[in-house]
Amino acid sequence: MFEPVEIAHDIDKDSFEERLPKLRTDLLEAQFSLLEAKKFPVILIVAGMEGAGVVDALTHASTVLDTRYVTTFALDAPTDEESGRPRMWRYWRVLPPRGEMGVYVGSWYTTPLTDRILDESRTTEFEQELKTINRFEAMLAAEGALILKFWLHIGKKEQAKRLKKLDSDARTRWRVEESPWGGTKRYRQVERAAGQMMTATHTDHAPWIAVNAENPYYRGLTVGRTLLNAIQSRLSQADQAKPISVPANIPAVHDRTVLMDLDLSLNLDKSDYREQLAKYQDRLNELLWKKKFNKHSLVLVFEGNDAAGKGGSIRRVTEFLDPRRYRVNQFAAPTDEEKAQPYLWRFWRRLPVRKHIAFFDRSWYGRVLVERVEGFCSEADWRRAYGEINEFEKEMTDAGVIVIKFWLAIDKDEQQARFRAREETGYKRYKITDEDWRNREKWDDYAAAVCDMVNATGTRLSPWILVEANDKYFARVKVLRTLCEHIEKQLEGKKSKS
Amino acid sequence: MFEPVEIAHDIDKDSFEERLPKLRTDLLEAQFSLLEAKKFPVILIVAGMEGAGVVDALTHASTVLDTRYVTTFALDAPTDEESGRPRMWRYWRVLPPRGEMGVYVGSWYTTPLTDRILDESRTTEFEQELKTINRFEAMLAAEGALILKFWLHIGKKEQAKRLKKLDSDARTRWRVEESPWGGTKRYRQVERAAGQMMTATHTDHAPWIAVNAENPYYRGLTVGRTLLNAIQSRLSQADQAKPISVPANIPAVHDRTVLMDLDLSLNLDKSDYREQLAKYQDRLNELLWKKKFNKHSLVLVFEGNDAAGKGGSIRRVTEFLDPRRYRVNQFAAPTDEEKAQPYLWRFWRRLPVRKHIAFFDRSWYGRVLVERVEGFCSEADWRRAYGEINEFEKEMTDAGVIVIKFWLAIDKDEQQARFRAREETGYKRYKITDEDWRNREKWDDYAAAVCDMVNATGTRLSPWILVEANDKYFARVKVLRTLCEHIEKQLEGKKSKS
Numbered sequence: 002m003f004e005p006v007e008i009a010h011d012i013d014k015d016s017f018e019e020r021l022p023k024l025r026t027d028l029l030e031a032q033f034s035l036l037e038a039k040k041f042p043v044i045l046i047v048a049g050m051e052g053a054g055v056v057d058a059l060t061h062a063s064t065v066l067d068t069r070y071v072t073t074f075a076l077d078a079p080t081d082e083e084s085g086r087p088r089m090w091r092y093w094r095v096l097p098p099r100g101e102m103g104v105y106v107g108s109w110y111t112t113p114l115t116d117r118i119l120d121e122s123r124t125t126e127f128e129q130e131l132k133t134i135n136r137f138e139a140m141l142a143a144e145g146a147l148i149l150k151f152w153l154h155i156g157k158k159e160q161a162k163r164l165k166k167l168d169s170d171a172r173t174r175w176r177v178e179e180s181p182w183g184g185t186k187r188y189r190q191v192e193r194a195a196g197q198m199m200t201a202t203h204t205d206h207a208p209w210i211a212v213n214a215e216n217p218y219y220r221g222l223t224v225g226r227t228l229l230n231a232i233q234s235r236l237s238q239a240d241q242a243k244p245i246s247v248p249a250n251i252p253a254v255h256d257r258t259v260l261m262d263l264d265l266s267l268n269l270d271k272s273d274y275r276e277q278l279a280k281y282q283d284r285l286n287e288l289l290w291k292k293k294f295n296k297h298s299l300v301l302v303f304e305g306n307d308a309a310g311k312g313g314s315i316r317r318v319t320e321f322l323d324p325r326r327y328r329v330n331q332f333a334a335p336t337d338e339e340k341a342q343p344y345l346w347r348f349w350r351r352l353p354v355r356k357h358i359a360f361f362d363r364s365w366y367g368r369v370l371v372e373r374v375e376g377f378c379s380e381a382d383w384r385r386a387y388g389e390i391n392e393f394e395k396e397m398t399d400a401g402v403i404v405i406k407f408w409l410a411i412d413k414d415e416q417q418a419r420f421r422a423r424e425e426t427g428y429k430r431y432k433i434t435d436e437d438w439r440n441r442e443k444w445d446d447y448a449a450a451v452c453d454m455v456n457a458t459g460t461r462l463s464p465w466i467l468v469e470a471n472d473k474y475f476a477r478v479k480v481l482r483t484l485c486e487h488i489e490k491q492l493e494g495k496k497s498k499s
Numbered sequence: 500m501f502e503p504v505e506i507a508h509d510i511d512k513d514s515f516e517e518r519l520p521k522l523r524t525d526l527l528e529a530q531f532s533l534l535e536a537k538k539f540p541v542i543l544i545v546a547g548m549e550g551a552g553v554v555d556a557l558t559h560a561s562t563v564l565d566t567r568y569v570t571t572f573a574l575d576a577p578t579d580e581e582s583g584r585p586r587m588w589r590y591w592r593v594l595p596p597r598g599e600m601g602v603y604v605g606s607w608y609t610t611p612l613t614d615r616i617l618d619e620s621r622t623t624e625f626e627q628e629l630k631t632i633n634r635f636e637a638m639l640a641a642e643g644a645l646i647l648k649f650w651l652h653i654g655k656k657e658q659a660k661r662l663k664k665l666d667s668d669a670r671t672r673w674r675v676e677e678s679p680w681g682g683t684k685r686y687r688q689v690e691r692a693a694g695q696m697m698t699a700t701h702t703d704h705a706p707w708i709a710v711n712a713e714n715p716y717y718r719g720l721t722v723g724r725t726l727l728n729a730i731q732s733r734l735s736q737a738d739q740a741k742p743i744s745v746p747a748n749i750p751a752v753h754d755r756t757v758l759m760d761l762d763l764s765l766n767l768d769k770s771d772y773r774e775q776l777a778k779y780q781d782r783l784n785e786l787l788w789k790k791k792f793n794k795h796s797l798v799l800v801f802e803g804n805d806a807a808g809k810g811g812s813i814r815r816v817t818e819f820l821d822p823r824r825y826r827v828n829q830f831a832a833p834t835d836e837e838k839a840q841p842y843l844w845r846f847w848r849r850l851p852v853r854k855h856i857a858f859f860d861r862s863w864y865g866r867v868l869v870e871r872v873e874g875f876c877s878e879a880d881w882r883r884a885y886g887e888i889n890e891f892e893k894e895m896t897d898a899g900v901i902v903i904k905f906w907l908a909i910d911k912d913e914q915q916a917r918f919r920a921r922e923e924t925g926y927k928r929y930k931i932t933d934e935d936w937r938n939r940e941k942w943d944d945y946a947a948a949v950c951d952m953v954n955a956t957g958t959r960l961s962p963w964i965l966v967e968a969n970d971k972y973f974a975r976v977k978v979l980r981t982l983c984e985h986i987e988k989q990l991e992g993k994k995s996k997s
Binding site for chain 2 (some may be wrong): 022056059060063064068069070073075076077080081082085106107171172173175176179279282283286287290316319320321323324325326328329331332333336337338354357362426
């Protein structure tokens, strides 16, 4: 990935200071090229033994880089907005946009590593956490990110010496007092856990670089030069934004009958509709006011054919909900802050905090529907999206988010009738555009995409509910009923734990 | 501000449904013109008696508007990220960008109003809170916002009837149970407090519109038509973004000697520097680890002549701080999300949560410095900024934020010497641009702007510290020393309360 950095391990202060100005100039130049290209972000993780100089890395970065384009992040205790959402939410919050750099002292590795060091029996969880990280970094890399991870290493003797020095200075004593790993006492445990971590998460697209940090001059030059080489090398690549390809995650056997099996003639008469709607609206309110729900949040995805009645269904769900607790998210064109991030970023941004409900009127599934069918992204992009979406939703359900996804299906004739009716009604004209008519021409392509999507991303914990929606009454009641059933099941499932 | 809306108070369902389609079409059209013009946001506040239909307003808005461009906000208990910051922070978070609309059910009025209803002796505080709101809305309006505030009113008898009905339906019972004002029991108190609120905060640029809400059809049409007229009328105005002018807030007598009085020959030798720097870095760490500081946060503003040494001073302050607790904010070109908001928005966004420290390397003072001198904003804009900035900082100090602002002053010769030196040093060349040389030509204009700024915005609680910075050693020590002294004073000042 980058040329080896050749610096003598025993480099002295004079040689360091001689070489520093050029390194600074080169790094600033690289940073400006990065900013100009706006093709990819740089993610720099610095971790290491206590006393190895991890904290100094931040100070150092601020002296050699133009900090207007650098986000720094040091891991503090999570706020309740953070702890009330999936674990990775707080990191998504601070991802650098394309063209900029993020320096992480304390990162997604910190908590898993610390938990493992303090409890070495925590093997399975640790391995799983590292796998989650691998998938996260693969996604970032596939979205273009240049990821570098440094592990600063020092020997036990050197560590003892450094910690003693830190402890003797009032200005740095807190570093020793706040030490989560307990200094030299757990030196071996740290070494073991870090070794396992690096082995399990070292990849071509997100390599670990172990740096001997006994000599601070060597440490500084090595980190700086490695970073510089990596940026320069990436900038010189032809297609800067697509460094890795991820294996397709779409099922080998395409079962494209799921939509065909639907009985779109299902319907409900008005009085049954009224009665059942009221019953399930009532039931939903009851469920959401249960104490048990306080440990959860609710994510409702609405997808469907154009004019299938998503908006109307959502309104029947929200009709009697406390407006303080829900938010309906629709998605207009992405802002430039959103465009400069991985495609899932704008959805992460809208995840509800505990006890709250987020509706997604269209969602991250756009990637494998409209973007796939219309060719707005490459085949490699939408193919990897199935796995990324599964991972995204798994992170939600792991965190107690109740996820349910509705596909509202109508047939081609019903759609045509609704389009015509909309064109005739003044205020509904805005809901129908030439694009809607054009999309109809690709009916079969969309149907195939929907079948692949349902097959590849429907799980027990975040199921796809296919809703026969030719009859609006039937559709609305089915949405509310299955929603209540799913919430009930999830709240019961947690009974043993709470 | 808008033509009177003429609708019969006893309008029936049939007439309502006859008029609704046209209203919807017109509102959607107005919304798209608003979006296309991208000149101003619309802020719609809906408040009213319990049972008057405030909650329904959200549902209603979602049926008649294109909700992709509408933010809705209902007031829930503050999260710790919100309660750890100035009171208005949570509202700044949800301001609609230019071209879009925000519908607030529960707004900045809710808490003051509820507090007053539950405790009628709370007069002074209530009046002060309303004054703060007036200044906030004046600022929003001056930045272009179209603000409409509806108060939905019903009689006591009608209220009793409606609350009984809500209580009898399982789906709406929570509205009665969660009622913060206690229903008809406090009808008169609500009426009194709301009356006072409307009188005190009714302005041309943010009017209250009282709506008789006994008839839901009348209520719906009135709110819709009033909103429509207001948007159309604003869209037809020549200069859509500048609806009001605020009286100048700059002191009548310009004291422009503050900079001249500085003795820029002040200096420190290296050994004194080292000793004192260590002493105050130590002291600062001590102060920030005090338990008392946990109720506070710290905002440090650094402004100064180009090349005055802001970055170097900040690094001396952060050198031994826990990186988890501070963040240095520098400001590159605003993103489009930032450009679509009032100029203070990007700074509100970066305010630290309790226990944390935010450095601002350049800040909101850009408005009255570079924007004033270079003519990047109108004279009316920078003149009103002094008051807005004072209000902004008062909201911080009221919330326990310790605010201190440094002006690093060097003289013209020293600046020239530093510019030359930068041009000669490779990695520092990036810090010096043609713009820096051009700014020098306006030295006297900048000096006048600095004097006005210091006079108009320096207060006991958020003071300006003028730092003689020709000698870097002297400057850095003065920054650290005055910072420590100010924090000490603020922590002591709160002793009696904590």
